[in-house]
Amino acid sequence: xxxxxxxxxxxxxxxxxxxxxxxxxxxxxxxxxxxxxxxxxxxxxxxxxxxxxxxxxxxxxxxxxxxxxxxxxxxxxxxxxxxxxxxxxxxxxxxxxxxxxxxxxxxxxxxxxxxxxxxxxxxxxxxxxxxxxxxxxxxxxxxxxxxxxxxxxxxxxxxxxxxxxxxxxxxxxxxxxxxxxxxxxxxxxxxxxxxxxxxxxxxxxxxxxxxxxxxxxxxxxxxxxx
Numbered sequence: 001x002x003x004x005x006x007x008x009x010x011x012x013x014x015x016x017x018x019x020x021x022x023x024x025x026x027x028x029x030x031x032x033x034x035x036x037x038x039x040x041x042x043x044x045x046x047x048x049x050x051x052x053x054x055x056x057x058x059x060x061x062x063x064x065x066x067x068x069x070x071x072x073x074x075x076x077x078x079x080x081x082x083x084x085x086x087x088x089x090x091x092x093x094x095x096x097x098x099x100x101x102x103x104x105x106x107x108x109x110x111x112x113x114x115x116x117x118x119x120x121x122x123x124x125x126x127x128x129x130x131x132x133x134x135x136x137x138x139x140x141x142x143x144x145x146x147x148x149x150x151x152x153x154x155x156x157x158x159x160x161x162x163x164x165x166x167x168x169x170x171x172x173x174x175x176x177x178x179x180x181x182x183x184x185x186x187x188x189x190x191x192x193x194x195x196x197x198x199x200x201x202x203x204x205x206x207x208x209x210x211x212x213x214x215x216x217x218x219x220x221x222x223x224x225x226x
Contacts, residue, residue, distance in 0.1 A: 003035075003044070004044055006061070011026050015028070048074065055086075058084065065091055073094075095158040102154065
């Protein structure tokens with residue numbers, strides 16, 4: 001099993017040296033690609049604590065994880081905001097009960113005349129439409145629902161993210177214990193056990209032992225009735 005950390009801002013490969021120089025957390029597509037290549041089909045676990053970053057870098061990481069030939073498990077341990085929330089959609093995802101997810105519309109800086117502004121607005125709408133597909137594929141929500149969620153800059157707790165289908169589970173939740181049984185074996189039902197408890201209480205122990213012997217004999221003869 002290989003571990004991948006998506007920590008800090010999500011950046012293009014060419015910016016990685018700068019963040020490394022100042023010893024700041026950052027994640028670029030090359031980081032992910034190197035680990036996936038080394039894993040070579042082995043299961044990978046992805047841990048996310050990121051405020052987001054550059055959308056095309058996030059999209060590239062999402063695509064690499066979605067297309068990886070091995071099993072991918074994702075854990076949101078701090079925050080998965082913006083582009084990091086896109087990455088979280090790439091596989092089976094669980095979220096710490098103390099973590100946060102945030103989805104919003106793409107933003108940028110622009111300058112120029114009214115035509116430039118109108119053009120940039122259209123570019124941003126197109127980017128929102130493209131990124132919404134990651135949430136749609138994960139949740140089954142409609143495009144209108146997802147775009148509305150993005151428009152409102154929606155912050156979600158683990159419970160809220162699970163309710164919307166953005167994650168598959170909440171970390172540390174107690175799961176039902178697994179009981180392995182032979183195919184022809186069943187535990188007695190609660191109703192059946194309650195009947196026996198009542199029988200013990202009503203008849204007393206000595207009488208119950210006699211009744212138990214009769215039931216055992218009938219079972220051997222194949223005559224027991226529920």
